[in-house]
Amino acid sequence: MKFLRFFVIVILLFPLNSLNAGENDKRNKITKNLRCLICQGQSVYDSDSEFANSLKIVVDKKLQEGLSEDQIYEYFKTKYGEWILYDPGLNKNTYILWLLPILIFLIGGAIIYKSFIIKK
């Protein structure tokens, strides 16, 4: 029984390891969300092109300057435009992208609901 309790505690503590996210993890997270504009289809993190390597250095520098993740995204957005982000915001160019799944979900839900009510 004691062993079991110990075992449960160890398992519960295990995922907390990832809370020690250092600077490196933050940098990796940011570069994974930046599109390599030379090698399109790859993230900056995955790429080893000249452009991507320079971008990684810039991300490091900005992190050292104490900029937050969002500020760094904003910085690259003003330099290169929205396209550089893999997670685009909601605006007039992307509203279909964001609203279509919700719309389809609602219509699908309505169909199911209707046929369910009628069957009843």
Place this chain on the structure above:
Amino acid sequence: MKNKILPFLVIIIFGIIFFIFYKGLEDSKIYTPDVNTKKVIPVFNTKEFFSEENVKSSSIFELDKIYLLNIWSSWCVPCRQEHPFLMNLNLDNKLNIIGMNYKDNLKNAENFLKELGNPYKEIFIDLDGTIAIEWGAYGVPESFLIYNNEIIKKYIGPLNQELVDEINLLIK
């Protein structure tokens, strides 16, 4: 009632999806950035190419003068192609051509200039590529037309006769 609405809805939904995907097919998959945006040039510190002294960007770009910032490198093959056009543009005294040496070996770069000529009024060094990022550049070669500390136009890729004519028209 139910049998009439359902197929109708399905057709509409598929129609919408088809329309969106069909439109997506027409669009170019390669991102072409906005080249006409007026942006203020970035502020940076760097080193001069020949003397390797520290320089500030504000001492390079003065107001009321037209500059062409050209990012180049000795290892870049298209830069070799565009170099004669830069030499040509240099004949016009109105235009000040500034070079940004991108991630290069300085000896190779000097040999490059000895071989093909030096059209640049001033050259500064971007050893790790971070200044190019400040400029919002994609790589080499790339050129920016600058007036009053604003980027008027951006040329991605090597210059050719057509673009040279366009630049000559713009600076008139």
